[in-house]
Amino acid sequence: MKILNIVGARPNFMKMAPIIEAMNAYPEQINHLLVHTGQHYDEKMSSSFFVDLGMPRPDINLEVGSGSHAEQTAKIMVEFEKVCLREKPDLVIVVGDVNSTMACTITAKKLGIQVAHVEAGLRSRDMGMPEEINRLCTDVLCDFLFTTDHFADENLLAEGVGQEKIHFVGNVMIDTLLRHREKAKEVGLVDRWGLKPKGFATLTLHRPSNVDDPVVLGGLLEALADISRQLPIIFPIHPRTRKMAEQFGLSHFFSSGDAVSGLWVTEPLGYLEFLHLNMNARLVLTDSGGLQEETTVLGVPCITMRNNTERPITCELGTNFLVGNDPARVLECARKILSGDLPQGRVPDRWDGRAAERIVRVLLDEMAC
Structure with missing residues (x-):
C-alpha cells in the first residue's frame, strides 16, 4: 500500500x-x-x-x-x-x-x-x-x-x-506530547531565563479576529499587560501579530531581554522549547486550537481568547476556559485562576x-x- x-x-x-x-x-x-x-x-x-x-x-x-x-x-x-x-x-x-x-x-x-x-x-x-x-x-x-x-x-x-x-x-497531538514530554523537561529555558516553575504564563495570539483590528488588539494587550504585572507572560510572537502591532502603534506593550516581568516577547520557539514552557506555566493564554488540547493533558489552566471552539471537549472535561476577546472577561478569568478558583480537569478518553x-x-x- x-x-x-x-x-x-x-x-x-x-x-x-x-x-x-x-x-x-x-x-x-x-x-x-x-x-x-x-x-x-x-x-x-x-x-x-x-x-x-x-x-x-x-x-x-x-x-x-x-x-x-x-x-x-x-x-x-x-x-x-x-x-x-x-x-x-x-x-x-x-x-x-x-x-x-x-x-x-x-x-x-x-x-x-x-x-x-x-x-x-x-x-x-x-x-x-x-x-x-x-x-x-x-x-x-x-x-x-x-x-x-x-x-x-x-x-x-x-x-x-x-x-x-x-x-x-x-x-495524535497528544501522542506527540506524551512521546516528547521527558525530553522537553531537559530543555532548560525556565532556568536560563530566570523564571520559576508556575511563576509565569505563556501566550499565543495570531488570529485575524484578534490582531487585525486596532481596537480589539489594543484592548487585549491592555488586559495582558495588566495580568503581566502579577505574573510575567512569555510571548513567542507570530510574525503577523508583530506586523499588526507595529502598524497600529502598539509595540510599546512589548518588552524583551527581561523575562521576570511584563509581557516578554521572543521569536517563535521550537516545539520542545514551547512545550517546556507550557509544562511549567501557571496558565496559558491563547487563540489557537492545539494548545487547548495540550494544556488539558498537562493540567495547566488555559484561557482561550475566542468566541467559539472546535474543541469543546477541552471545556467539558479539561482545563480550558472560553472567554472571547473581551478584555474584561480575560482579566476576570485570569484573576480566578490566579486565586485558585478553578475545577480539576480530566483527560478525555483515548x-x-x-x-x-x-x-x-x-x-x-x-x-x-
Whole structure:
C-alpha cells in the first residue's frame, strides 16, 4: 500500500510525526512518502519542528509559499496533482484544517484516490474562520474520518456521514506530547531565563479576529499587560501579530531581554522549547486550537481568547476556559485562576498516546479488504 502523508504547517507536523512512526512498524505493508506543501516555510515556523519531532525530511516539497487563501490553495492543487500522477498512491492522509488539508483532499479525490482525514469532525460553527471551511470541505470528501472525541463523531453523523467511515481513535497531538514530554523537561529555558516553575504564563495570539483590528488588539494587550504585572507572560510572537502591532502603534506593550516581568516577547520557539514552557506555566493564554488540547493533558489552566471552539471537549472535561476577546472577561478569568478558583480537569478518553497506532491498524485492516 502506497501512502502520501501531507503536511503544510506546524500543527500538521505534530500530528503527522506519530503516524509516520506507527507506519514504520509495517515496512512490508506500507510504503509512505512525506509531502510538505511549503505552506509554512520560515525556519522557526516550520523546519525546526522536523528536528524537534525526529521526523524525516520531506520526500517531496511543493514550496508553494505564501499568498491569499485562493492563491495558496490553487498552487498546492496544481503542484500536488503532478505528485499524485507521478507517484500513483493508494491513499492520501491529511491532518488538521489548514489550506493544504483541503487542497490535497480535493486534488486526490478528483483523481479517484482515497483520502483519510486525521482530526475529522471538529466544528466551531464559525464560517468566518478559514479553518472551518477547510474542515467542512475535507470531511465531506474523505473515505476515512479519524476523530478525537465524541463531539466530532456526533458532528459527522449529524451531517450525514456514514458510521462506517468514522473511526474514534483519540488524539495524535497528544501522542506527540506524551512521546516528547521527558525530553522537553531537559530543555532548560525556565532556568536560563530566570523564571520559576508556575511563576509565569505563556501566550499565543495570531488570529485575524484578534490582531487585525486596532481596537480589539489594543484592548487585549491592555488586559495582558495588566495580568503581566502579577505574573510575567512569555510571548513567542507570530510574525503577523508583530506586523499588526507595529502598524497600529502598539509595540510599546512589548518588552524583551527581561523575562521576570511584563509581557516578554521572543521569536517563535521550537516545539520542545514551547512545550517546556507550557509544562511549567501557571496558565496559558491563547487563540489557537492545539494548545487547548495540550494544556488539558498537562493540567495547566488555559484561557482561550475566542468566541467559539472546535474543541469543546477541552471545556467539558479539561482545563480550558472560553472567554472571547473581551478584555474584561480575560482579566476576570485570569484573576480566578490566579486565586485558585478553578475545577480539576480530566483527560478525555483515548488521549493516551496510542491514536496513531489505531489509525494505522484501521487502514491496514480496511484497505486490505
